[in-house]
Amino acid sequence: MPDIYLDNNATTKVDPAVVDVMIPFFLEQYGNPSSIHKFADGVAKALKKARGQVQELIGAEHDSEIIFTSCGTESDSTAILSAIKAQPNRKEIITTTVEHAAILNLCENLEKEGYTIHRLPVDKCGRLNLEAYKKMLSDQVAIVSVMWANNETGTIFPVVEMAEMAHEAGVMFHTDAVQAVGKIPMMLQDTKIDMLSLSGHKLHAPKGIGVLYLRRGTRYRPLLRGGHQERGRRAGTENTASIVGLGRACELALEHMEYENVQVKAMRDRLERGIIEQIPNSFITGDLNNRLPNTTDIAFEYIEGEAILMLLNKAGIAASSGSACTSGSLEPSHVMRAMQIPYTAAHGTIRFSFSRYNTMSEVDEVLKVMPDIVAVLRKLSPYWDSVTNEPVANPEAAFTPTFK
Amino acid sequence: MWDYSDKVKEHFFTPKNAGAVVDANAVGEVGSISCGDALRLTLKVNPETEVIEESGFQTFGCGSAIASSSVLTEIIKGMTLDEALKVTNQDIANQLDGLPPEKMHCSVMGREALQAAVANYRGEEWKDDHEEGALICKCFAIDAVMIEEMIWANKLRTVEDVTNFTKAGGGCAACHEDIEAILEKVLAEKGEKFDPSAAPIEKVEVEKVKTPLTNLQRIKKIEEVLNSLRPQLMADGGDVELVEVIDNTAYVNMTGACNGCQMSAMTIAGIQQRIMEVLGEFIRVIPASEMKKLVNIAH
Known part of the structure; x- marks a missing residue:
């Protein structure tokens, strides 16, 4: 069986139809959209079309609310830095403990510059407490930034409701929606969301292209100043081929929205059900009833994620882990810690994230190899009794290493 | 993913001595808080000879933690406890053809489990001497x-x-x-303020050599360089001692905290660099443990 890719929350394969529409913009229509000659002919028009395709997918009211950027991280930084620059008297930011590093590290840095950062905690299922959120809102808050869906667990946050609450309190609202766009339907014109970040490579467009949605009338200060591109809101020559590709990818995502929420979800559900049934001491993390259709994050107790991934990789299966050792930072996943998952389970979390390119037979293949992989590693684990095939009695007391 | 050597993969995919040794009489359990990995090392030590007859590991950890544990059990089998205590984390990493820098702590964990097991056998309490940070x-x-x-x-x-x-x-x-x-x-x-444009601390400068040296002069000059570097080593609880100079190779003993320190290979490389700068010629600096045994020609 060919290799199985179940790491679509990390990045996705570029859809061949997307590649097709991009190629002419490398080889023929490579002119600068600002130029007046035949190499630039039709480029501006193609950008406008792409803008419309993005607008359609996220339900924006105007196509001029779409600003093309280089990635989701740039969109996030632009949104937050714009809000604090436009409102210099507001020195507080509200976010959550489970955001992506693109938000968390930026906020941490702003904290050093004197900003107060309110980080909303989550419960054991990864849910936010809206009462606590309401109390944080004040005229001191420059911006609220809450992800639409969590990248590790797929848990969806009530951003539409939270944006309403922010709006009532006169506070700007931004959402990092890189995991949600293209997977769940959205209609931004019916919400009070002021800014939204999305990233092309999460929805079968190439890497290196992102979007900041900026509601018309929202006070804004550009991150990059320079040329007149994007109406002066994001200077720098347009990444024309990628913008055109992103437009096509958004069109395809809209066409597949039902497929994503029915067929893709069915594959996800079958995989996680199969694993939980076959493998003892495993459980699904996050808010089970309120998740992206393509994501499941499963904790395998008493073993470590990177070791699982290496064995999965050997079996031709690509997934990812919330374990410390895969992040490069040696920090256990902040999302797992925020949900108070015990470390003997948090280190063994594996995220499987699907796309419309996956198939049911791939699910069956994973179900075939997964029990053995877990068993092999548990055999090595000091917390596991391989004779009874159960955790040792009272694992935390039976093995008490000197930690440093 | 990490760039693991084939040796690491080999020890991960087919670990040696996995599981606890039956009738173990030495057990070491350590963990690394920075990544949550933990290791239990069990040994069967011959009470007469203090030779490690069997060794086994149980590891909760990533690929390199499992590989480090596996290779450690292979290294120490057949060694006496005193010999085993000389195994450094660098030895473990070397046996694996190296580890990524972020993963060196896995080899440190192996060495510490070994120390803990020996302490356990001898009825002592093992204390960790260094803290690990990000x-x-x-x-x-x-x-x-x-x-x-x-x-x-x-x-x-x-x-x-x-x-x-x-x-x-x-x-x-x-x-x-x-x-x-x-x-x-x-x-x-400390109640001070960081000033990015402050002048750095002056280094103790050893005068550079311009003319060719006799062997005795060379040894003296090397001693001089070591003396200039000594304060840094001692600040870290270690020291260095020159054992022998043969041709262009200087053999040194890293002592105190430097002995077996994760950084000792790096430190030795730094010493070599400094000696070469001062002497203006190629000098190899090598741990004295790698020196060929002196043969007594009188026999």
């Missing part, structure tokens, strides 16, 4: 705790100082922002 300099595998300690011990004030004393930041320089943040923090604790 990895700052990826080029030279230096963590925040080490940098902080060096700033305190040597009154460092600039990034250049930190690089001179720890090597941190001496490679790609991408960690200079992080080093500045540590300087800011530590200096604030």
Whole structure:
């Protein structure tokens, strides 16, 4: 069986139809959209079309609310830095403990510059407490930034409701929606969301292209100043081929929205059900009833994620882990810690994230190899009794290493 | 994914001596808080000879933690306890054809489990002597705790100082922002303020050699360089001693905390660099343990 890719929350394969529409913009229509000659002919028009395709997918009211950027991280930084620059008297930011590093590290840095950062905690299922959120809102808050869906667990946050609450309190609202766009339907014109970040490579467009949605009338200060591109809101020559590709990818995502929420979800559900049934001491993390259709994050107790991934990789299966050792930072996943998952389970979390390119037979293949992989590693684990095939009695007391 | 050597993969995919040794009489259990890995090492030691007859591991950890544990059990089998205690984490990493800098702590964990097991056998209590912090300099595998300690011990004030004393930041320089943040923090604790344009601490300068040296002069000059580097080593609880110079090779003993320190290979490389700068000729610096045994020609 060919290799199985179940790491679509990390990045996705570029859809061949997307590649097709991009190629002419490398080889023929490579002119600068600002130029007046035949190499630039039709480029501006193609950008406008792409803008419309993005607008359609996220339900924006105007196509001029779409600003093309280089990635989701740039969109996030632009949104937050714009809000604090436009409102210099507001020195507080509200976010959550489970955001992506693109938000968390930026906020941490702003904290050093004197900003107060309110980080909303989550419960054991990864849910936010809206009462606590309401109390944080004040005229001191420059911006609220809450992800639409969590990248590790797929848990969806009530951003539409939270944006309403922010709006009532006169506070700007931004959402990092890189995991949600293209997977769940959205209609931004019916919400009070002021800014939204999305990233092309999460929805079968190439890497290196992102979007900041900026509601018309929202006070804004550009991150990059320079040329007149994007109406002066994001200077720098347009990444024309990628913008055109992103437009096509958004069109395809809209066409597949039902497929994503029915067929893709069915594959996800079958995989996680199969694993939980076959493998003892495993459980699904996050808010089970309120998740992206393509994501499941499963904790395998008493073993470590990177070791699982290496064995999965050997079996031709690509997934990812919330374990410390895969992040490069040696920090256990902040999302797992925020949900108070015990470390003997948090280190063994594996995220499987699907796309419309996956198939049911791939699910069956994973179900075939997964029990053995877990068993092999548990055999090595000091917390596991391989004779009874159960955790040792009272694992935390039976093995008490000197930690440093 | 990490760039693991084939040796690491081999020991991960087919680990040696997995599981607990039955009738073990020495058990070491240690964990690394920075990544949550933990290891139980069980040994069967011959009470007469103190030879490790069997060794087994149980590891909760990543690929390199399992590989380090596996290779450790292979290295120490057949050794006496005293021999085993000389195994350094660098030996473990070397046997695996190296580990990524972020993963060196896996080999440290192996060595510590070994020390803990020996202490357990001897009825002693094993105490860990160094704390591990977030990895700052990826080029030279230096963590925040080490940098902080060096700033305190040597009154460092600039990034250049930190690089001179720890090597941190001496490679790609991408960690200079992080080093500045540590300087800011530590200096604030000392009631000082970090000044990026402060002058670095002056190095003890050893006069460079211009003319060819006799062997005796060369030895004296090498001693001089070692003396100039000694304060840094001693600040870190270690020391260095020159054992022998044969041709262009200097054999040294790393003592105290330097002995078996994660950084000792790096330190030796630094010493070699400094000696070559001063002597103006190629000199190899090698741990004395690798010196050919002296043969008594009288026999």
